[in-house]
Amino acid sequence: MTGPVVVLGDTLLDRDVEGVVNRLCPDSPVPVLEETTHVDRPGGAGLAAVFAAAEGAEVALVTAVADDAGGARLGTLLAAAGVQLYALPLAGATPEKIRLRARGRVLLRHDRGGPAGDPGEPSEAVLRLIATASAVLVSDYGRGVARHPALRAALAATRAPVVWDPHPRGPAAVPGVSLATPNESEARELAKAPPGASRLVTASRGAQALRRRWQAGAVAVTLGGDGALLCHAGSTPLVVPAPAADGDTCGAGDRFAATATLALAGGALVSEAVQEAVAEASAYVAGGGVATALPAPIRTAAPAVVVGGGDRIGAAAAGEVVSRVRAAGGTVVATGGCFDLLHAGHVATLQAARQLGDCLVVCLNSDASVAGLKGPERPVVPQGDRGRLLAALGCVDAVLIFDEPTPHAALSWLRPDIWVKGGDYASGGGAETLPEAEVLARWGGHTVVVPYLDGRSTTDMIAAARAGRGTAGWPGTAVPAAERAGETVVRSTAKGAR
Secondary structure (H helix, E strand, C coil): CCCCEEEEECEEEEEEEEEEEEEECCCCCCEEEEEEEEEEEEEEHHHHHHHHHHCCCCEEEEEEEECCHHHHHHHHHHHHCCCEEEEEEECCCCCEEEEEEECCEEEEEEEECCCCCCECCCCHHHHHHHHCCCEEEEECCCCCHHHCHHHHHHHHHCCCCEEEECCCCCCCCCCCCCEECCEHHHHHHHHCCCCCCCHHHHHHHHHHHHHHHHCCCEEEEECHHHCEEEEECCCCCEEECCCCCCCCCCCHHHHHHHHHHHHHHCCCCHHHHHHHHHHHHHHHHHCCCHHHHCCHHHHCCCCCCCCCCCCCECHHHHHHHHHHHHHCCCCEEEEEECCCCCCHHHHHHHHHHHCCCCEEEEEEECHHHHHHHHCCCCCCCCHHHHHHHHHCCCCCCEEEEECCCCCHHHHHHHCCCEEEEECCCHHHCCHHHCCCHHHHHCCCCEEEEECCCCCCCHHHHHHHHHHCCCCCCCCCCCCCHHHHHHHHHHHHHCCCCC
């Protein structure tokens, strides 16, 4: 594979709520589920991307993400799975699917998020990504990403093999895809197959009709526990039987499509890719389905952002500010760091950052994140107080507290136009060397550096207090060279945590 595997389509936030049922509701004859655990995961195209990344492939996901807490949660989950998120703006709310389960069985599915919103325009980086992919999987869930004209033009022009996993509410596949993978009911609905024929005949007729209509190289109709039926041009259909498997089938179609895409990216024939996909999807179901197949980083991922006190703290507050500014055509600016023992140097950086646009969102390292970067004795000030102090500043519009070592997941969701770092990075080769620059390039954002007030340092303040030196470390006072060198290392390596 010479480029990343690209998954393109609609992503949802899925939540499995496990519980026990011991009684009926007193005011209605329905079971009462007492929640014991829950697991969040990316759904739709996001789940296919997670499956592909779990096999060791470099995976980039092109999808639409809303400016809300659900979008923030998706950003963290995808980053934990090693998926590079290329997010398009999404009007409306993040779609969510919540499955209420007891003893391994689904009692009810609760969908929320409302009608599909229109995805925004892709950046030049997204179009280049599709052009240089080793393979592309279009995971269409009928919410509009696969219908976007610019994306469809890029898909039609790419030389990479394209696998199209369709949806009845979605558009037709672009002409020339290598493989389309509808399930049995989708093929029947999309091809308008007449009733009365046997199961295999109906699947074969539907596959051939779709292959001709979409000018596809091949169509594989998945048949659940019976495997798949593959139709090529002018050939007898190939039936690929599946090993016996019994279990939760949620996500099996995504596993099938992701496996076939990876196989084609590695140079497999379409027939070989379908056989591998049937075997992998069957093993997935037999092994317990999505509950056991999710990578450990997904199952244990902390919340996307830590909820803090105050109206301007948290994902909802940040999303509301960003959405309002974007709708007005304004510029979104973000910066980040620990901001432990807030001092005049921090304030100068924040004020300079705010002047560059129409709002400023501060990505604040959580207590756990700070301790991981700076050691168990930091932070001195807990995240709740740090967040409140920042939110009280007139130059700060919202504060987003994140748990990861870097703000990359938060940035993938926020998609600021400008990311600001405070400090003198001239010795490092300029702002283009900042670790966040690659992330910002995904949506055409820019990284800049603004000056900071020389001599203001949280590390020096703490060292001075512990040594009883009072104001040592401020301008005009001497600071031991070793401590100043240590502060330089923190500034240049902590990925935004000052």
